[in-house]
Amino acid sequence: xxxxxxxxxxxxxxxxxxxxxxxxxxxxxxxxxxxxxxxxxxxxxxxxxxxxxxxxxxxxxxxxxxxxxxxxxxxxxxxxxxxxxxxxxxxxxxxxxxxxxxxxxxxxxxxxxxxxxxxxxxxxxxxxxxxxxxxxxxxxxxxxxxxxxxxxxxxxxxxxxxx
Numbered sequence: 338x339x340x341x342x343x344x345x346x347x348x349x350x351x352x353x354x355x356x357x358x359x360x361x362x363x364x365x366x367x368x369x370x371x372x373x374x375x376x377x378x379x380x381x382x383x384x385x386x387x388x389x390x391x392x393x394x395x396x397x398x399x400x401x402x403x404x405x406x407x408x409x410x411x412x413x414x415x416x417x418x419x420x421x422x423x424x425x426x427x428x429x430x431x432x433x434x435x436x437x438x439x440x441x442x443x444x445x446x447x448x449x450x451x452x453x454x455x456x457x458x459x460x461x462x463x464x465x466x467x468x469x470x471x472x473x474x475x476x477x478x479x480x481x482x483x484x485x486x487x488x489x490x491x492x493x494x495x496x497x498x499x500x
Contacts, residue, residue: 338361338364338370338373338374338377338379339377341357341360341361341364342361342374342377342378342379342382344357345357345358345361345382345383345386346382351389351391351393351394354386354389354391354394354397355391355393355394355397358383358386358394358397358398358400358401359397359400359401361374361379361383361401362397362400362401362403362404363404365401365404365405365407366404368407368408371404371405371407371408371411372408372410374405374411375405375408375410375411375414379405380402380405380411380414380415381414383398383401383402383405384398384402384415384417384418384421386398387399387402387418387421387422387425388421392429392433392434392435395425395435395438396434396435396438399422399425399435399438399439399441399442400438400441402415402418402422402442403438403441403442403445406442406445406446407445412445412446412449412451412452415442415446416446416451416452416455419443419446419452419455419456420455422439422442422443422446423439423443423455423456423458423459423462425439426439426440426443426459426462426466427459427462431466431469431470431474432470432471432473432474436466436474437473437474437477440466440474440477440478440480440481441477443456443481444477444480444481444484447481447484447485448484450487450488450490450491453484453485453488453490453491456481456485457491457494460485460494460495460498461498461499461500463478463481463482464482464498464500465500466478467479467482468500482495
């Protein structure tokens with residue numbers, strides 16, 4: 338895992354980055370690896386890949402963070418990327434793999450109300466995706482919106498959102 342994280346930092350080759358992120362994502366299926374990746378500063382390295390201009394690399398980074406977000410301690414570190422993930426969802430092509438990967442991560446990050454405030458500005462985008470997206474996109478958006486709606490503090494933002 339350490340070599341994969343160092344490889345991500347050392348290479349600019351998108352194919353190598355993509356494969357390293359896939360392997361890290363698969364490794365994150367095991368809770369012990371989630372802790373190891375966090376302890377090796379892997380979350381910030383993977384999060385740094387969110388600014389990569391290659392869509393496949395960005396998608397794989399979102400998938401890896403999604404798998405790593407199943408751990409509460411990891412969520413505490415991943416939350417610094419929520420605003421960037423929201424912007425990625427908003428700017429990604431409609432129904433794209435990048436958009437869906439971002440929505441899946443936001444779904445996991447919105448299970449508790451701890452980070453809802455960071456998603457408020459994206460509520461109009463979520464509602465737009467709900468009306469314009471394909472069924473797959475709509476389902477992911479609904480998961481995020483259901484999580485947000487469980488928080489009474491979000492009611493005003495959800496009801497007043499301009500679409």
